[in-house]
Amino acid sequence: MKKEIGIFAMLVVLCIVVTILNPLFLSVMNLQNTARLVGMFGIFSIGVGIVIITGGIDLSVGSLFALFGVLLSFMLMRWGWPWPLAIAAILLIAIAVGVFHGFLVTKMHLQSFIVTLCGLLFYRGLARYIAEDQTLGFGYCTGFETLQKLTTGQVLGVPMPFVLLIIISFIMWVVLHRSIYGRYLFAVGRNEEAARFSGINTSLVIASSYVVSALMAGFGAILLAFYTNSISPSSHGNFYELYAIAAAVLGVCSLRGGEGSIIGIVIGAALLQVLQNLVNLLGIPSSLNFAVMGTVILIGVITDQILGRRKAKS
Amino acid sequence: MTADKPLLQMQGIEKSFPGVKALDKVDLTVYPGEVVALIGENGAGKSTLMNILGGVLRQDSGTIKIEGQPVVIKNVSDAIKLGIGFIHQELNILDNLSIAGNIFLGREPTWLGPLKLINRRRMWADTEPYLKQLGLNLPPKTVLSRMSIAQQQMVEVAKALSLNARLLIMDEPTSSLTLTETKKLFEVIRQLRSSGVSIIYISHRLSEVKECADRVVGLRDGANAGSLERDKITHDNMVRLMIGRKLEEFFVSPKAQTGDNYFRISDLATQRYPHHKITFEASRGEILGFAGLVGAGRTEMAHAIFGIDTTTGGEISIGGEKLQIRCAGDAIENGIYLIPEDRRKSGLVTDMTFRENITLPDLKSFSTLGLIQRKRETSVSEKQCEKLRIKLTSVETLVKNLSGGNQQKVVLAKWLALKPKVVIFDEPTRGIDVGSKAEIYHLMRELADNRVVIVMISSDMEEILGVSDRIAVMHEGQITGILTRDKFEEEAVMRLAVGQTSWAGNKDN
Numbered sequence: 001m002k003k004e005i006g007i008f009a010m011l012v013v014l015c016i017v018v019t020i021l022n023p024l025f026l027s028v029m030n031l032q033n034t035a036r037l038v039g040m041f042g043i044f045s046i047g048v049g050i051v052i053i054t055g056g057i058d059l060s061v062g063s064l065f066a067l068f069g070v071l072l073s074f075m076l077m078r079w080g081w082p083w084p085l086a087i088a089a090i091l092l093i094a095i096a097v098g099v100f101h102g103f104l105v106t107k108m109h110l111q112s113f114i115v116t117l118c119g120l121l122f123y124r125g126l127a128r129y130i131a132e133d134q135t136l137g138f139g140y141c142t143g144f145e146t147l148q149k150l151t152t153g154q155v156l157g158v159p160m161p162f163v164l165l166i167i168i169s170f171i172m173w174v175v176l177h178r179s180i181y182g183r184y185l186f187a188v189g190r191n192e193e194a195a196r197f198s199g200i201n202t203s204l205v206i207a208s209s210y211v212v213s214a215l216m217a218g219f220g221a222i223l224l225a226f227y228t229n230s231i232s233p234s235s236h237g238n239f240y241e242l243y244a245i246a247a248a249v250l251g252v253c254s255l256r257g258g259e260g261s262i263i264g265i266v267i268g269a270a271l272l273q274v275l276q277n278l279v280n281l282l283g284i285p286s287s288l289n290f291a292v293m294g295t296v297i298l299i300g301v302i303t304d305q306i307l308g309r310r311k312a313k314s
Numbered sequence: 315m316t317a318d319k320p321l322l323q324m325q326g327i328e329k330s331f332p333g334v335k336a337l338d339k340v341d342l343t344v345y346p347g348e349v350v351a352l353i354g355e356n357g358a359g360k361s362t363l364m365n366i367l368g369g370v371l372r373q374d375s376g377t378i379k380i381e382g383q384p385v386v387i388k389n390v391s392d393a394i395k396l397g398i399g400f401i402h403q404e405l406n407i408l409d410n411l412s413i414a415g416n417i418f419l420g421r422e423p424t425w426l427g428p429l430k431l432i433n434r435r436r437m438w439a440d441t442e443p444y445l446k447q448l449g450l451n452l453p454p455k456t457v458l459s460r461m462s463i464a465q466q467q468m469v470e471v472a473k474a475l476s477l478n479a480r481l482l483i484m485d486e487p488t489s490s491l492t493l494t495e496t497k498k499l500f501e502v503i504r505q506l507r508s509s510g511v512s513i514i515y516i517s518h519r520l521s522e523v524k525e526c527a528d529r530v531v532g533l534r535d536g537a538n539a540g541s542l543e544r545d546k547i548t549h550d551n552m553v554r555l556m557i558g559r560k561l562e563e564f565f566v567s568p569k570a571q572t573g574d575n576y577f578r579i580s581d582l583a584t585q586r587y588p589h590h591k592i593t594f595e596a597s598r599g600e601i602l603g604f605a606g607l608v609g610a611g612r613t614e615m616a617h618a619i620f621g622i623d624t625t626t627g628g629e630i631s632i633g634g635e636k637l638q639i640r641c642a643g644d645a646i647e648n649g650i651y652l653i654p655e656d657r658r659k660s661g662l663v664t665d666m667t668f669r670e671n672i673t674l675p676d677l678k679s680f681s682t683l684g685l686i687q688r689k690r691e692t693s694v695s696e697k698q699c700e701k702l703r704i705k706l707t708s709v710e711t712l713v714k715n716l717s718g719g720n721q722q723k724v725v726l727a728k729w730l731a732l733k734p735k736v737v738i739f740d741e742p743t744r745g746i747d748v749g750s751k752a753e754i755y756h757l758m759r760e761l762a763d764n765r766v767v768i769v770m771i772s773s774d775m776e777e778i779l780g781v782s783d784r785i786a787v788m789h790e791g792q793i794t795g796i797l798t799r800d801k802f803e804e805e806a807v808m809r810l811a812v813g814q815t816s817w818a819g820n821k822d823n
Contacts, residue, residue, distance in 0.1 A: 138469065179684045180677045187674060191663040197654055198675040198728070199646040258665060 003252040003304070004264045010300060011271045018274065022281040032159055034277050039161025040223045041243055042269040046172050047216025047253075048244035049265040053176075054209045054246060055257025056112035060119030061217040061244060064097065065237025066127035068221035073136035073231060076144055083144035087222065094218030095211055097123075102207025112210075120241065127233040135232040138225070151226040161223045165266065168219070173262040185209065190258030242305045243272055246297050252304075271296075319382065320482055321346045321512050322367075327376035329362055336362040338537045339376070339718055341432045341513075346479065349503060349513045351527035353520075354556055355747035357717055359536040364483050367514075368400035369393035397731060399474025405488040405784050407458055407466050412653025414441040414454040417473045444472035448502055449686070456612050464495035465607075471502065488522055489745055492607040493808065498705065500526050518747060520552050524687040532556055557749050565780035566759040572599045577736050577767040582628030584614040591628065594786055594793060596736075601758060601768040603782025605775075605807045612771045612793035613655055616738045621645040632735055646675055649735030655727050655771075657718075661725040664714035666707055669695040671713050672728050698727040702757065719750025726757060736767040741776060755781055789813040 018025045025031075044061050051058045068090050075086040097119075104115045141148040155161050176182035184205045187195040196202045225231055247256065250271055251264030275296055279289050322344040329337040337359045345348050354360050365371040367378065370388040377384050380396050388391050393400070407416055414437040415422075423440070425433040434455075441454035450468045458466050468594060469486060474482055488496045503513055503526055517523055523530060524547050530557030532539035539555050567703050576596040582592040592615055596602040604612045617623040621639040630637045632648060639645050645652070654660040662671055672695040680690050695709040704723045706716075713724055722742065729737060739758065743751045758781065762768045772778045778785055785797045787810035795810040 038757070174685070178686060180681050180686060181684065182672070182684060183670065183677060187663050187666065187670075190665045191659070194663045195661045196642060197652065197660045199641070199643040200674070201641065201643060295333075 004261060004267060005302065006018065006307070007250055007252070007267050007271065007300065008266060011267055011274065014274050014278070015169050018281060020280045025277065025281055028157070030076040030277070030281070032157070033155070034273055035274045036227065037161075037188040037276070038229065038266075038270045039159060039163070039165040040220055041240075041247065041273060042165040042266045043161070043168055043223070044213075044216045044220035045059065045244040045247035045265050046169060046242070046262060047213035047220075048171075048241065049251065049262070050176070050185065050262055051112070051209045051213045052245070052248045052253045052255060053189045053260045054186050054206050055192070056206065057116065057245070058101070058210065058211065058213045058257070059113065059241045060097075060101070060123060061213065061220070062240035062242075063120045063123035063127065064094070064217045065221045065224055066233045066241060067123040067130075068094070068218060069225040069236050070131045070136055071232035072222060072225050072234055073138060074130070075149075076138060077136070083147040086144075087147070090222060091215060093216045094214045094221075097213030097297060098211030099207070101180055101210035101214065106203035106207045114233065116241075120154040121187040124233075127236075131231070131233040133233060135230055137229045137231065141226075150228060151223050154157070161227070164219070164223070168216075169266050170260050176262055180203070181208075188256055188257075194214065204208045207254040219246040243269070246293070250297060250300055271300075319346075320344065320379075321348075321381060321585060323377075323379040323382075324363070324367065326364065327366060327378050328374045328428075329359075329366060329379075329794045330753070332373055335457065336368075337373070337534050339538070340533065340538055342531060344512045344514060346480070346512055347507050349507055349511045349515055349526055349528045351515045351517065351523040351530045351531065353517070353530055353552055354533035354539070355749050358533040358539075358556070358747075359679035361485070362402055362536075363533070363742075364400065364485065364514065364516065367393065368483060370400075373589070394477050394479075395779045397479060397480035398412065398483065399471075399479030399480055399481070400483045401467065401474065401485065401487060403489060405463070405466055405470055407469060409459040409466070409513065410457065412455045412457050413450075413452065413461075413469050413472070414438050414460060416469055417441055417444065417476050418758065419473075421422070439753055440476075441472070444475050447475070447505075448472055449498070462495070463490045464492070464766055467491070467499070467734060468502070471506075481514065482506070483516070485516045486745060487515070488517065488519060488520070490608070491610070493775065494607065498520065500508065518745065519774060519776070520549050520748075521604075523547065523552065525547065530555070540659065553748055556747075566756055566760065568601070568759065568783055571783065572597050572765070574598055576633055577769075578629075579619065580629045580631075582615065582618060582630070583626040584611055584618045584791065585623055585626060586614045586628045587611050590791035592788075592791070592793055594796065596769060597769045598765040598767055599762050600783045601762050601770055601777055601781055603778045603785040604769065604771040604788060605773075605778045605785050605809050606657075609772060610788040610811065612788050614791075615738055615788070616652055616740050617652075617773060618767070619645070619738065620650060628726070646732070649733055651729040651732070651734055651736070652738045653722075653729065653740060655740040655744070656670075657721055657725050658714075662713050662721060665712060665720075667710045667712055668699065668704075668716075668724060669709040671724055672698055672709075675728060694731055695727075698803045700733050702727045702730070703753070717750075718746075719746045720752070722746055722750070722754060723757075726754070730761075734761065734766050736769065737761060738769040738771070740771045742770060743772075743774065775807065778807065779804065787811050 031073035048058045048061060053303055072086060072090055075081040076083060104110045104114050114243050151160055155163050184200055187200065188202050188205045192202050248260065249266050250268030253260030272293065279286060279292055285306060320343045324342040327337050340363055352360050362371065366373045369387045369392050378387060385396055386719055406505045417438050423433040423436040424430045438454040448468045448471060449466060458469060462581060463496055487499060488635045491499060506513065515527060527547060528544055530542040530547050530552060542551055575596045577596045580593045606612050614623060618625045621642045621644050630639055637648050658664055669691050673691045677686060682685055692709055699706055699709060702723045704720050704727065713721060742754055770781060779802050782798060785807060786793050787795050787807055794813060797806055
C-alpha cells in the first residue's frame with residue numbers, strides 16, 4: 001500500500017504543478033477529457049497488469065485496438081449487425097485471442113514476449129488487410145445511438161469510460177486482492193513451481209491472465225473506436241501496449257512477476273494521461289511528448305528504487 | 315600432521331548485523347595441511363565467519379593473520395590473493411562454459427597481441443594437471459552443463475588450486491552428492507591435505523565430519539563453543555558442542571505397526587525410467603525410507619505419485635481404493651502430500667507470508683463464494699505455527715526471512731493443516747541444523763503414530779538407518795530390495811543402491 005501512496009503523491013504534485021502553470025487544467029472541459037482518456041487507458045492497463053503479475057507480458061493490445069476497431073466498424077456499418085451482437089462478437093473474439101495466447105505460452109512453452117510480439121505484428125497486419133488500409137468510422141452512428149451514448153456519453157458530467165473504469169477496477173480489485181484466483185495469480189507470478197507443488201493448476205491460471213488482458217483490450221477497443229470515430233488501421237492504437245506496461249510499472253507491478261495492485265495501475269494510467277495533458281497545456285512541442293513521458297517514468301522508477309533501497313537498509 | 319606454525323589465525327572476530335550480534339569474539343586457527351570441521355546450528359555464525367574470511371563480508375573488529383602476518387581482506391580478490399579458496403554450497407560456476415573456461419575465467423591466456431583472442435590450446439593444456447590431480451577424467455573442453463554436480467564441484471576445487479589456494483573453505487560440499495561421490499570427495503580431501511592444503515569443512519552431517527576432520531571447531535550463538543581433537547570426535551560430543559546439551563533421543567522408535575498395507579503402488583513407471591516398474595506397499599504408522607544414489611529415480615517416483623510428472627503406467631491405491639491422479643490437485647484431494655527436495659524452489663512461495671503459504675493448497679476451505687476470509691486464514695495459520703513450534707514474530711512474516719529448519723516446518727505446517735493420509739518427504743533435513751533435524755524426526759514419528767503413511771526419501775545414511783521402519787533401496791528406477799529393521803546395515807543399503815540384488819535377504823517385498 002505504501003508504494004501506491006508514493007505514486008499517488010507524484011500524481012497530486014504533477015496536477016498541482018500543471019494547475020499553477022496553466023489554470024485551464026482544472027476547467028471542466030479539460031478534466032472531462034482527461035478523465036475520458038484515463039478511463040480508456042486504465043481499463044486495458046489493468047489487463048496488461050494482470051499478465052505482468054503472473055510474470056508475463058502482453059505486447060499485442062495496441063494492434064488489437066486496430067483489429068477490433070476495424071471489425072466493429074464493419075459489423076455495424078457494413079453488415080448492419082445489431083449493436084449488442086457486434087459487441088458480443090468483439091468480446092468473444094477477444095476471449096478467443098486470449099485463449100490462443102494463453103495456449104501458446106502455457107502448453108507450447110513459448111515466451112510471452114515472443115507470442116505477443118508476433119500478435120502485435122499479426123493483428124496490425126490483419127487489420128490493415130481487412131480494411132484495405134482505409135480509414136473507417138461510424139459516421140453519425142445511425143441505428144446504434146445507444147451504444148454511442150454508452151461509450152462516449154456522461155453520467156452526471158462524468159465521462160462513460162471513466163465510470164466504466166471505476167466499475168471494472170472495483171471488480172478487478174476484489175478479484176485480485178480478495179479472491180482465490182487473485183491469490184493464485186500472485187503465487188504463480190512469484191514462484192510457479194511452488195504453486196504447482198501446492199496443487200494449483202498453474203497453466204490455467206497463467207493462460208487465464210491472457211484472456212483477461214485480451215478481454216480488457218476488447219473493452220478498451222470499443223471505447224477507443226467510438227472516441228476517435230476514425231480508425232486508420234495503420235496507426236490506430238499504435239504504441240498503446242507501451243502505455244499499459246508503463247502504467248503497470250508505475251503502479252508497482254514488477255516485471256519479474258508476483259507484485260502489483262489495481263489501484264497502483266489505475267493511478268499509473270492516470271499519471272501518464274496527466275503528463276500528456278501537461279505537454280499540451282504548457283505548449284511543449286508535441287514532438288517531445290514521448291521524451292517527457294520517458295523522463296518522468298524513469299524519474300519515478302529511480303526514486304522508487306532509491307527509497308526502496310533505503311528502506312531495505314534500515 | 316600439524317606443523318607448529320599456524321596457517322590461519324582469526325582472533326576476536328566480531329560482526330553485527332542490524333539487531334543481531336552475529337559473531338562475538340570468535341577465534342579460529344588452522345594449521346597447514348589440516349582439515350578443520352566447523353560445526354554449529356544454523357544461525358550459529360559459521361557462514362558469517364567464513365564470509366569474512368572469504369572477503370564477502372568485513373569484520374567489525376578482530377584480526378586475521380596468515381602465516382603470522384596480519385592481513386586485511388577487503389574483498390573476494392584479496393582473499394584469493396592470500397590463497398583462500400571458497401567453495402560455496404551453491405556452486406559458482408557457469409555451466410555454459412567448458413572446464414577450462416571456468417577455471418581461467420577472467421584471466422584467460424591470450425594470443426595475437428592486441429587482438430586478445432583466447433589462447434584455447436594453452437588454456438586446455440594448463441587445465442590438464444589440475445584435472446589429473448583431482449582424478450577428474452574429462453577433457454578440459456567439456457561443457458559443465460553435461461557434468462554431474464560432483465564433477466562441477468571438482469572444477470571449483472581445480473579453479474581454487476589454479477589460483478594457488480592454500481586454504482579451501484568447503485560449505486556443505488556433500489549436500490547434493492551421492493554416497494559414492496561423497497567417498498570420492500573425501501579421497502580428494504585426503505590427497506589435498508597430504509599436499510599441504512588446509513581445509514575448513516562445514517557440514518551438518520556429523521558422520522562425514524567424523525570421517526574426514528582432524529579437528530572440530532564448534533560455534534554456538536555466534537561464539538566459540540569449544541573444539542574437539544581427532545580422538546574426541548564422536549557424534550555425542552559434536553552434538554553437545556553445537557547445542558550445549560545432549561539431544562535426548564535423536565531418533566524416535568515407532569509405537570505400533572499396523573501392517574495394513576494401506577498405501578499401495580503397483581507397476582508405476584516414471585518418464586525417466588519408462589521400462590522399469592515400481593511396486594511397493596506401506597502401512598499406516600510406518601515410515602518407509604527410500605535409499606539410493608542420486609539419480610536412482612526416487613524423486614521422479616515421488617513426483618509421479620504426487621501428480622507433478624505424468625506416469626507411463628501403474629496404479630496408486632489407498633485403502634484398497636484405486637486413485638486417478640492426473641495433477642498435484644488430485645493427489646492433494648486424496649490426502650497424498652509431498653514435501654519436496656528443494657523447499658525454496660518448490661515447497662514455498664518464499665516472497666509470500668507465512669499465512670499465505672499455509673493456506674495456498676486449500677484456499678477453497680478458507681473462502682466464501684471465491685472470496686478469501688482472512689480471519690479464518692489467520693486463525694488457522696496461528697494454530698499451525700503454535701502446533702509445530704515455529705518461531706515467528708507474526709503470521710505475516712515473509713517466509714524468506716526464516717531459517718532453513720523453520721522453512722521446512724512451514725512446508726510441513728501447510729500440509730498438516732489438511733488431512734494427510736500419505737506424506738512423502740524428499741530429503742527432509744537437507745541443510746538443516748541438528749536441533750531442527752531432531753524436531754522434524756519427532757514430527758514425522760508423531761504423524762506416523764497418528765496413522766499416516768510416511769514415505770521418506772533420503773540420501774543421508776544416518777537418517778535412513780535411524781528414522782525408517784523399513785528401507786526400500788532403489789537403483790536406476792527400480793526397487794532392488796526392501797530391508798526390514800533387523801537387516802539394517804550401511805553395507806546392505808549400499809550394495810542394493812549400486813544394483814547388487816543377490817545380496818539382499820528379501821527381494822521384492
